[in-house]
Amino acid sequence: MPTSRREFLSFAPLLPIGLKGALATRPRPLSPGRSRARELGVRIGRLEPAPLNAITDVAGVEVGQTTIVRGSGEWVAGEGPLRTGVTAIWPHRSVWTEYLPAAVSVPNGNGELTGLTQLAQLGVVGTPICLTGTGNVGSVYDALCGLRPAGEAPWIEPVVGETWDGDLSDAAGAHVGHEEVYAALGAARSGPVAEGAVGGGTGMICYGFKGGIGTASRRLSPPLGYTVGALVQANHGSRELLRIDGVPVGEALADWPGATPAESEGAPNSILMVLATDAPLADYQLARVARRAVHGLAKTGSISSNSSGDFALAFSTARRIPQGEFWGADSYRLESIEQFDINPLFEAAAEAVEESIVNALFMAEGMVGRDGVRIPALPIGPTLELLERQGRLSTEPGRERAGGRR
Amino acid sequence: MILHAVVRSPYAVVLLPAPALEPPARRFAAFRARHGARGLLGQGVLDEFGTFSSPVFLAPRAALGEVYQFGLALAVERDPEMPLDAGWPTLCLGLDASAPMPGGRWETELRAALVAARPGSESGESDLPLASSATRSGDYVLERWRSGTTSVVATDAPLLPRQLGRLCDEVDGDLVLAFSTANRLIAAAEAGGPIELEVAGEALLDSLAKAAATL
Numbered sequence: 001m002p003t004s005r006r007e008f009l010s011f012a013p014l015l016p017i018g019l020k021g022a023l024a025t026r027p028r029p030l031s032p033g034r035s036r037a038r039e040l041g042v043r044i045g046r047l048e049p050a051p052l053n054a055i056t057d058v059a060g061v062e063v064g065q066t067t068i069v070r071g072s073g074e075w076v077a078g079e080g081p082l083r084t085g086v087t088a089i090w091p092h093r094s095v096w097t098e099y100l101p102a103a104v105s106v107p108n109g110n111g112e113l114t115g116l117t118q119l120a121q122l123g124v125v126g127t128p129i130c131l132t133g134t135g136n137v138g139s140v141y142d143a144l145c146g147l148r149p150a151g152e153a154p155w156i157e158p159v160v161g162e163t164w165d166g167d168l169s170d171a172a173g174a175h176v177g178h179e180e181v182y183a184a185l186g187a188a189r190s191g192p193v194a195e196g197a198v199g200g201g202t203g204m205i206c207y208g209f210k211g212g213i214g215t216a217s218r219r220l221s222p223p224l225g226y227t228v229g230a231l232v233q234a235n236h237g238s239r240e241l242l243r244i245d246g247v248p249v250g251e252a253l254a255d256w257p258g259a260t261p262a263e264s265e266g267a268p269n270s271i272l273m274v275l276a277t278d279a280p281l282a283d284y285q286l287a288r289v290a291r292r293a294v295h296g297l298a299k300t301g302s303i304s305s306n307s308s309g310d311f312a313l314a315f316s317t318a319r320r321i322p323q324g325e326f327w328g329a330d331s332y333r334l335e336s337i338e339q340f341d342i343n344p345l346f347e348a349a350a351e352a353v354e355e356s357i358v359n360a361l362f363m364a365e366g367m368v369g370r371d372g373v374r375i376p377a378l379p380i381g382p383t384l385e386l387l388e389r390q391g392r393l394s395t396e397p398g399r400e401r402a403g404g405r406r
Numbered sequence: 407m408i409l410h411a412v413v414r415s416p417y418a419v420v421l422l423p424a425p426a427l428e429p430p431a432r433r434f435a436a437f438r439a440r441h442g443a444r445g446l447l448g449q450g451v452l453d454e455f456g457t458f459s460s461p462v463f464l465a466p467r468a469a470l471g472e473v474y475q476f477g478l479a480l481a482v483e484r485d486p487e488m489p490l491d492a493g494w495p496t497l498c499l500g501l502d503a504s505a506p507m508p509g510g511r512w513e514t515e516l517r518a519a520l521v522a523a524r525p526g527s528e529s530g531e532s533d534l535p536l537a538s539s540a541t542r543s544g545d546y547v548l549e550r551w552r553s554g555t556t557s558v559v560a561t562d563a564p565l566l567p568r569q570l571g572r573l574c575d576e577v578d579g580d581l582v583l584a585f586s587t588a589n590r591l592i593a594a595a596e597a598g599g600p601i602e603l604e605v606a607g608e609a610l611l612d613s614l615a616k617a618a619a620t621l
Binding site for chain 2: 120121122123154280282283284288325326327328329330331332333334335336337338339340
């Protein structure tokens, strides 16, 4: 058995996961009975996805998740029921010692993203990125601090983002701690990413429907050929604002039954958007890419409401900066594309974020949480019918709509 | 002096990081505005791109508009499309100073002076108050031009916009612009693909920031 945290991480994928009832979610392409939007003929944007249509299409990026669904009935603060978890993203496995250029954009700051000021100051990410429920921020932060390899390099603050899952889950008990974070990091893979009510997205609500984790990607045509991947933890938006591929689905489904009224009409919450790319970009350029995430978000109907914590983080895997070089060298070299090549990356980022949000909705199953609060899944049949009426649905999934791409 | 030249006129002092009509290229810059500072034109591009390609004009606030237009005319001369790497937008900083309003053939005269400026030269005359100072940090130079609460810091150290912002943080004043002459950004078509940037390590940045505080 492993005797250290680092060993634990290397063994964790092989362990039966039974940590306090948590489930380290292995990658799986589908929720039972649910399909990703593109598989049902929904074609967001005009660029093509990379093979997995996931953030893991960017080489080196791995995602692992721990999902906690435990208990039911009356809420007992600090105990349960629990509908929470953590989604862990490795920008690459050696990120602790080989940093990546990174930047953050904050369309609306009513939330928490730890490490934000340092990331802005240094222009790099140097830890895994964890997305979780609000009540777990401190314990996930501590867990990542505990994982930091020993050494003399200055301290890089962990990046932990949150959205509020307290409508469905107890958010007072710091239920995601060291073991759950280690399990998610250890289970991380570069393949398909589980979506919907999993990991940090377990207890999330998006446009009045069950939300959570969604992912998508875009690959640019040659000669650029770069890949942009997005992963979101979607917990935002009022139902009536929801648009899918431009169609005001939320208006048409405003009275869709199944929700506990108070929760379906509650204050819109937040979204975390992570963008990865293999394009050679410096931090000031990644800031520009991160700022385009909000365009994809807005296309789904969000207005970044007053109560929303909307954060976008972008990093580039093109150049790893050894920590010794970063801190100690007079200077180091960084490849960078020029301004004329950056527009396709903006488009890819916006499309990938938009489709990630739609995927979160398509893949999330309905959920009953604390105090019997019930949040329905996005009804797929009626949604597809609305899209079809507007000519926004490919009749043959995987092929273009009549009339070609926009 | 790490600048190409400094040109003084009755209506503006112009800092030239490079020849006034140089081929298209951009350089990194950042700014800080405090206490409701006003009089920075060209701010949008600095914010979004972290770069500039115009000479840096320091002019009394009352003359900023005319000086800005002069910069635009210079940009049109470089490239009628006014791309970001050929002088658009004009980078102007307003000074708390009184000066005669531009008149006569000032544009023609200033253009001639800018084009004629020799490397390392300071030329022309102006009543605009402007003090300069310089220091070294290791292999690199930091220079500061100050007029009242407005300052410009130039360095030949290879700093990205984020790092130049940190230099601004160390310099007192309400409006501070910092730029680096180290990385010359040219269009990808000319560069033949991604370009290679030189980026200062954090230890160097720390020493530069300390040096900037002494300027």
